[in-house]
Amino acid sequence: MTIKTIGFVAHDEKKSELVGWVEKNQAKLEQLSILSTGTTGGLIQEKCPQLSIQRLKSGPLGGDQQLGAAICEDRLDAMVFFIDPLSPHPHDVDVKALLRLAILYNVPFACNLASADALLNLL
Numbered sequence: 001m002t003i004k005t006i007g008f009v010a011h012d013e014k015k016s017e018l019v020g021w022v023e024k025n026q027a028k029l030e031q032l033s034i035l036s037t038g039t040t041g042g043l044i045q046e047k048c049p050q051l052s053i054q055r056l057k058s059g060p061l062g063g064d065q066q067l068g069a070a071i072c073e074d075r076l077d078a079m080v081f082f083i084d085p086l087s088p089h090p091h092d093v094d095v096k097a098l099l100r101l102a103i104l105y106n107v108p109f110a111c112n113l114a115s116a117d118a119l120l121n122l123l
């Protein structure tokens with residue numbers, strides 16, 4: 001499996017965890033094109049200006065659906081989505097739809113630190 005493009009998403013309570021993980025692994029991630037929901041992508045870009053990040057809409061405004069479309073169109077090879085399991089989200093249906101498409105299209109995705117570390121081994 002060749003991973004050229006990766007998606008990054010995190011719910012608010014998980015954003016600092018994801019930004020820290022990307023910072024720690026940026027040397028490996030620099031070789032990839034990155035798609036990210038708007039707010040998550042902005043925070044990552046601030047800390048890691050050398051990464052090439054295409055920022056989509058914010059998640060609640062359609063960013064999760066844009067990532068889903070990228071999966072359907074074969075434009076996303078892997079995804080790290082740090083989900084907050086303890087808070088309700090108004091766009092929960094979008095989150096579910098994105099995960100459903102990742103499963104359907106056999107796109108590897110990681111939803112916590114341990115699985116994100118494992119995903120890195122595919123790069």
Ligand SMILES: O=C(CO)COP(=O)(O)O
Pocket residue numbers: 009010011012037038039040041057058059060063064091095
């Ligand atoms: O809500 C999100 C994922 O469901 C993330 O969107 P943002 O990165 O724009 O906050």
